[in-house]
Amino acid sequence: MSTTHHHSLRERLAALRGPGTAPRPMDARALAALAANPGCRRRALLDAAGVDKGAVAERLGAPARFGQSRFAFSRGHAFEARVKRDGCVELLRLLGVEDTAADLPDLGAPGPEGRVARTKLALAEARSGVWTLLDHPLLALDVAGSTAYLEPDAVAVAPDGRWTVVEIKSFPILDGGADAMKVGAAARQSAVYVLALDAVEAGRSRTDVLLVCPKDFSNLPTAEWVDVRKQLAVTRRQLGRLTRIEEIAAALPGGTTFDLGYDPDGRTVTRPVDELSAAVDTVPMAYAPECLSTCELAFHCRDRSRAEGRVDALGRGLRGELGELTTVDAVLAAASGLAGEPDDPAVTALRRAAALRAEALAEAAKEGPGCP
Known part of the structure; x- marks a missing residue:
């Protein structure tokens, strides 16, 4: 994509988001959900534009009923801090490394493009024969012509030059095993990170990732290796099926925007509900019951699907x-x-x-x- 074309697309997406509205980053969890439903142009466009789908759903009267509580969020941050304290010695132990230190390069840089460039430089400069740990590196991945910035918990560079994605979660590993659904979700999310690393240099990343969780009911970190080859193949194939974002945006009526219309105090939403609903409905959706646990707009889309008598609301299996x-x-x-x-x-x-x-x-x- 040329620089001019890329700039034009960014301006179009900013207009869809609303003037002065900061974009919400498209994270690996959102990308994994998008890959599971590549036919949904609505989610693809709103995510690419950085629209706050949760705020839109709230305004439409169909708020999302999933997400992480503040307590779980704080617990997750505290657990990650424990795993990485004292120069990441605990993380090194879980990687199978004892009695050694690791290089911890500074990844700070202005703006996402700067952080991505700094991450690439740190990966390239990792010394042979020495462990290097990248704490919250930033990776870029092209998704249907739009750039997504992804931030894994850590990437370990082994002395032999191999890259390993480290995913830190606060759900427990009980008696040597964790909840299968939660592990599956973590695997799909980690596969997106591996895909982004492959965009930096193909073949350097391991296809098994290190999943770090609390052991039993304690706060002691433990880990298991998770093979993400299947999730990686599915994610690569599904993201490749996405209609390019500029094509979706070009098909919209002129003046379409998902701006909520905040008043000058930045707190009160002023845009009429019917106007916002009409804007959202200009973008084709592909609703399925699975969306209820992955997309903030799922309840709105379900209501529309039912009102139109679509069989999609009955499940992908029956729809097929x-x-x-x-x-x-x-x-x-x-x-x-x-x-x-x-x-x-x-x-x-x-x-x-x-x-x-x-x-x-x-x-x-x-x-x-x-x-x-």
Whole structure:
């Protein structure tokens, strides 16, 4: 992408976000969720523009019901500080390194571009034969023509030059194992970091990451290696399927913005709800029940999906089996024989199911009201 084109896209995304509104960074968790639903243009565009989807959802009357509590957030920071204290000796121990120190380069620099450049320099300057630990490095990843800045908890550079992503979480490892869903989420998030490191130099990163968690019910750090090859392959493929951000933005009506319209005191939102809702609805969505645990706009999109009678609201599995039948009305019409191609496998299955249901109801009617 040329510098002029990139600048033009940034201006367009800033206009969508609203004048004077600072962009929310697109983190690895958001990218992993986006990769799980690459067909959702709404999330892709709003995330690329740095729109505060939580604030938008709140204004629309459909606030998100997930997220980390303040207590969990503080606990996570305290645990990470313990893992990294005293020159990261505990982290080195978990990496299998005893009685040695590590280089801890300063990664400070002005602006995200400066921090990304400093991280690349630190990776390049890591000394052979010595451990180097990068504390909160900043990585850049191109996502459908927009730059996402990603900040892993740490990246370890081994004496042989291999890079290892370190992910620190506050959920416990109990009796040698952790909650499978939480580990899976951490693996998907870590895969995004590995992908970003591959953009710096392919082949240097390990495809197993070090997951550091509290042991049992204590605050003692322990760790397990997590293989993220599967998540890495899926994330790379799904992000590659995303429609380019500039194409999505170009398809919007002129003047579209997701600005909440804060008044001069910066606290009160003044934009009418119906106006904001209309702006959000100009961007096509791809709602699925899984969105409820990963996207702040999920409840708004679910309401719209239900109002339009979309089968998406029933789950991706069923949506895939129904093929060209995208609404509940179309499904009912196909089942009753009023519409649909007879040689369509979905239509055939629906009509067969309707016939079996009719037979069952007829038998029940014959047996009378005492039938269970």
